[in-house]
Amino acid sequence: MTENVWILGIHMTPFGKRADKDVLDLAAEAALAALKDAGVTMRDMQVMGYGNLRGQTSGQSLQKQIGQTGIPSYNVSNACATGSTAMRAVMMSIKSGESDMGIAVGVEKLYGAGLLTGNDVGSGPETWTPKGRNGAIKNLDGYIGTSGMAGLFAQIGMAYNNSDPRANFELFARISEKSHSHSTLNPNAAYQNKMSLEQIMNDPMIAYPHTRSMCSANCDGAAAAVLVSESKLRTLSLEQQRRAVKISASVLASDPWTEAAQEFPDVSTVTRNAAIKAYELAGVGPQDMNLVELHDCFAAAELVHYDNLQLCEPGGAIDFFNSGATWRDGKTPVNVSGGLQSKGHPIAATGIANIWEVATHLRNEAGPRQIEGAKVGMAHVIGLGSSCTVHILEKSSL
Amino acid sequence: MPIPIVNYLALEPQPHLVAQQCTACKAKVFGRHNACPNCFALDFTEVDVPTTGVLKTFTIVHHDAKGVPVPYCAAVIDCGGMTVMGNIIGVDPDPEIITRGMEVQLKTYSLGNDAEGVEAIGFGFEPV
Ligand SMILES: CC(C)(COP(=O)(O)OP(=O)(O)OC[C@H]1O[C@@H](n2cnc3c(N)ncnc32)[C@H](O)[C@@H]1OP(=O)(O)O)[C@@H](O)C(=O)NCCC(=O)NCCS
Ligand SMILES: [Zn+2]
Numbered sequence: 001m002t003e004n005v006w007i008l009g010i011h012m013t014p015f016g017k018r019a020d021k022d023v024l025d026l027a028a029e030a031a032l033a034a035l036k037d038a039g040v041t042m043r044d045m046q047v048m049g050y051g052n053l054r055g056q057t058s059g060q061s062l063q064k065q066i067g068q069t070g071i072p073s074y075n076v077s078n079a080c081a082t083g084s085t086a087m088r089a090v091m092m093s094i095k096s097g098e099s100d101m102g103i104a105v106g107v108e109k110l111y112g113a114g115l116l117t118g119n120d121v122g123s124g125p126e127t128w129t130p131k132g133r134n135g136a137i138k139n140l141d142g143y144i145g146t147s148g149m150a151g152l153f154a155q156i157g158m159a160y161n162n163s164d165p166r167a168n169f170e171l172f173a174r175i176s177e178k179s180h181s182h183s184t185l186n187p188n189a190a191y192q193n194k195m196s197l198e199q200i201m202n203d204p205m206i207a208y209p210h211t212r213s214m215c216s217a218n219c220d221g222a223a224a225a226v227l228v229s230e231s232k233l234r235t236l237s238l239e240q241q242r243r244a245v246k247i248s249a250s251v252l253a254s255d256p257w258t259e260a261a262q263e264f265p266d267v268s269t270v271t272r273n274a275a276i277k278a279y280e281l282a283g284v285g286p287q288d289m290n291l292v293e294l295h296d297c298f299a300a301a302e303l304v305h306y307d308n309l310q311l312c313e314p315g316g317a318i319d320f321f322n323s324g325a326t327w328r329d330g331k332t333p334v335n336v337s338g339g340l341q342s343k344g345h346p347i348a349a350t351g352i353a354n355i356w357e358v359a360t361h362l363r364n365e366a367g368p369r370q371i372e373g374a375k376v377g378m379a380h381v382i383g384l385g386s387s388c389t390v391h392i393l394e395k396s397s398l
Numbered sequence: 399m400p401i402p403i404v405n406y407l408a409l410e411p412q413p414h415l416v417a418q419q420c421t422a423c424k425a426k427v428f429g430r431h432n433a434c435p436n437c438f439a440l441d442f443t444e445v446d447v448p449t450t451g452v453l454k455t456f457t458i459v460h461h462d463a464k465g466v467p468v469p470y471c472a473a474v475i476d477c478g479g480m481t482v483m484g485n486i487i488g489v490d491p492d493p494e495i496i497t498r499g500m501e502v503q504l505k506t507y508s509l510g511n512d513a514e515g516v517e518a519i520g521f522g523f524e525p526v
Contacts, residue, residue, distance in 0.1 A: 115461075115462070115463055117463070118463050119463050119464060120463055120464040120465060121463045121464065121465035121466055122465055123465065124465070125512070126512065126513045127512045127513050127514055127516070128401050128512045128516055128518045130401070130405060133429040133430040133431075134404045134405055134406060134428065134429040134430075135402075135404055135405030135406075135429075136403065136404050137401060137402075137403055137404075137518055138403065138509070138518070139465075139466075140403070140404070141462065141463065141466055142459065142462055142466035142467060142468070142470055142472075142485075143403060143485065143509075143520055144403065144404065144483055144484055144485065144520075144521075145472040145473070145474075145483035145484060145485065146457065146459050146462070146470075146472040148459060148461075148462055148463075150457075150459075150461075151457040151459045151472050152457075154457035155455040155456060155457050155472065155473070155474055156455075158455040158456060158457070158498065159454055159455035159474065159498075163454055163455055163498035163499060165498065169493070204460075204461070205458075205460040205461070206459075206460060206461045207457045207458065207459045207460065207461065208457055208458035208459075208460070208493055209457075209493075210457075257425075257435045257436045259425060259426060259436075259479075259480070259481065260481040261481075262426075262427045262428065262435070262481070263428060263474075263481045263482060263483050264474050264481055264483055
């Protein structure tokens with residue numbers, strides 16, 4: 001049996017416009033606060049996992065700001081699953097017995113970034129010259145489908161359950177309405193203002209049926225987690241043991257072969273596979289989840305993941321949402337943080353930030369947005385391309 | 399000689415798409431592959447993809463990078479079991495007109511001439 005791994009300390013910075021901080025300031029803010037929360041220092045860390053997709057910083061550059069003890073850093077890049085993959089690198093090191101404590105950090109400055117696939121394609125080539133594996137003579141965005149993510153996820157949502165016509169603009173906007181209502185209770189969210197269904201539907205259209213407030217918000221932020229082995233945890237104070245959060249399952253998967261996915265990204269099979277494995281490892285089922293933070297990078301994505309994570313009957317995500325189950329007072333509260341559409345999505349930070357949200361409820365420290373009596377929760381993240389992490393967390397019984 | 403927008407668009411004798419089919423497991427993919435992603439075999443043969451299909455899902459893109467003309471309808475089409483990405487053309491990009499389950503047909507159009515006078519040909523799908 002390998003060691004169980006626990007979260008000893010965890011922190012998420014406020015998300016939003018953090019103009020006064022550079023990437024390393026944000027990473028340091030999260031890391032130092034997670035260490036403080038854990039009651040330890042950099043001296044106790046034996047391994048670091050680090051993720052920053054667009055800032056070109058590394059764990060080593062962070063160590064120069066918060067403590068250089070010579071520990072290894074796994075600098076990872078795994079699209080939107082970067083933060084949770086960094087955390088998993090630390091976890092694997094602890095499980096292997098090479099270390100008994102480590103820290104994972106995810107950070108991004110994304111405020112004002114616009115389209116992450118690029119904001120300008122230029123004027124195009126002078127002469128038609130075939131390039132790449134498809135022999136493309138020009139940028140294909142807008143000519144052979146779209147490479148923009150709002151449009152890709154719109155198509156994923158509109159294809160739900162054999163292209164069910166009920167998976168439509170209004171349904172997706174109602175999912176966003178939930179996000180923008182939940183975020184009013186989250187002081188760390190980038191957008192805390194309530195938005196009505198009408199406001200959401202009348203916002204500028206990005207890629208039908210996604211208006212701007214139905215897209216993940218570009219913002220600045222960081223999150224960090226200090227992990228510890230169970231045997232080490234048992235030597236720490238009772239207070240540390242009581243507040244620690246058990247990682248009952250940690251799964252990382254890539255999209256397997258499916259013929260359809262060669263052309264069009266498949267975020268469903270990979271999520272389904274990861275979730276099945278996570279439930280098996282944790283020995284719990286979807287019905288046991290007191291709260292779920294799932295990767296609602298766009299409103300339509302949330303719908304398909306209800307099904308992929310087995311929170312509803314197969315094919316039943318629309319009825320499930322319509323029943324009110326995923327609102328904070330429902331049977332399976334989903335994205336009580338406000339989700340990526342209102343809490344915001346600083347890409348490499350999100351994987352740890354989702355875990356922070358769930359852990360904070362399990363510790364009964366979520367303030368006005370606390371889900372009462374939360375004992376078990378799930379954090380799910382997707383990186384397009386596609387990677388997926390699923391973590392199942394449990395309240396301490398130590 | 400006009401040049402196709404991608405190498406999997408064949409212009410002769412009639413415009414159609416060409417897939418690479420794994421000789422071992424019959425899996426089909428577009429574009430050059432080093433090995434079959436399904437069964438890891440190394441050999442492929444070319445097969446023609448049906449030029450008609452069913453529209454599975456779509457989006458209408460209103461906000462894109464500078465230089466990409468908007469709005470346009472991007473879609474996923476099932477052409478005889480092969481999943482194909484392409485734009486819906488020949489109709490307004492309007493969700494009242496474009497519907498899931500609609501039958502569509504491959505159509506080509508000119509992308510214009512380059513500095514050397516070579517014409518490029520694009521493709522999309524038109525409602526039948
Ligand atoms: C939708 C998108 C194109 C909008 O970009 P933009 O036109 O540059 O807009 P901005 O981000 O500058 O936002 C302008 C205003 O819109 C509003 N706004 C933007 N996103 C919002 C959201 N999700 N919720 C509520 N309001 C929002 C805010 O009022 C904002 O004003 P502020 O900057 O003063 O706060 C961009 O946010 C986007 O592409 N998001 C997806 C990012 C992505 O792909 N992430 C990875 C997912 S897998
Ligand atoms: Zn094969």
